Amino acid sequence: MSQTTQFSIGSEVACSDGACGDLRRVVVDPIAKALTHLVVEPRQAGAARLVPIELVESSANGVALRCTTAEFEALPDAEETQFLPGTDDEWGYGPQDTFVLPFYSMGGTTGGPLGPLGPIGPVGVSAGPQTVTVDRVPAGEVEVRRGQRVHATDGAIGRVRGLVVDARDHRVTHVLLDEGHLWGQKRVAIPSGAVTSVADGVRLNLSKDDVRDLPAVDLDQDNA
Numbered sequence: 001m002s003q004t005t006q007f008s009i010g011s012e013v014a015c016s017d018g019a020c021g022d023l024r025r026v027v028v029d030p031i032a033k034a035l036t037h038l039v040v041e042p043r044q045a046g047a048a049r050l051v052p053i054e055l056v057e058s059s060a061n062g063v064a065l066r067c068t069t070a071e072f073e074a075l076p077d078a079e080e081t082q083f084l085p086g087t088d089d090e091w092g093y094g095p096q097d098t099f100v101l102p103f104y105s106m107g108g109t110t111g112g113p114l115g116p117l118g119p120i121g122p123v124g125v126s127a128g129p130q131t132v133t134v135d136r137v138p139a140g141e142v143e144v145r146r147g148q149r150v151h152a153t154d155g156a157i158g159r160v161r162g163l164v165v166d167a168r169d170h171r172v173t174h175v176l177l178d179e180g181h182l183w184g185q186k187r188v189a190i191p192s193g194a195v196t197s198v199a200d201g202v203r204l205n206l207s208k209d210d211v212r213d214l215p216a217v218d219l220d221q222d223n224a
Helices: 069-073 208-212
Strands: 004-008 012-015 018-029 034-041 049-052 056-059 062-065 079-084 130-135 142-145 149-152 155-166 172-177 186-191 195-197 202-204 216-218
Touching: 004 018, 004 172, 012 069, 018 062, 018 069, 018 155, 034 062, 049 069, 142 155, 149 208, 155 186, 155 208
Parallel strands: 012 062, 149 202
Antiparallel strands: 004 155, 012 018, 018 034, 018 142, 034 049, 056 062, 079 130, 149 155, 155 172, 172 186, 186 216, 195 202
């Protein structure tokens, strides 16, 4: 493994016995500024998986995993479904504890009107439990997606293409701006020391002019 590895979001991911999907987003420890997980979505039917960085190695053609396809499919789902409203510990129960949570209208028992979560049935109950699917991110960590805004101190400057990671300790060394930004067909590598936050887009302590002066990465040098 080289000293640094580029993780371009959208690149192919392969298991030891064949291709298993595409890299959809990454998960970062914002304190350590280290990559902790990849989210890989199968190309065939199936749920996206949360892959720990310990299973990841570099590859000239994409991202390679140190596991078989069957082992990949046994990894935790990268998304979870929660019931609404009140199932996120609001009443002392988490989504895993909830079987059915109907919404009860305060407006009587006749059918017809719309409730806050959908049509209300004849006894003032919604047609079924309401759910929302959310990304599963380990506590204290944040996810980074391709296309997230990158903000300089004086305004937005582009969108995230991927990350450059130190292969020895998985620390993020640079954030890559997507191609097609205002500097043409070059990818700008922003040092992680200039990143102040990744919780709501990527925010920098650099101005647009500061970013313009940074060295660029040629697109044909891209690797996983």
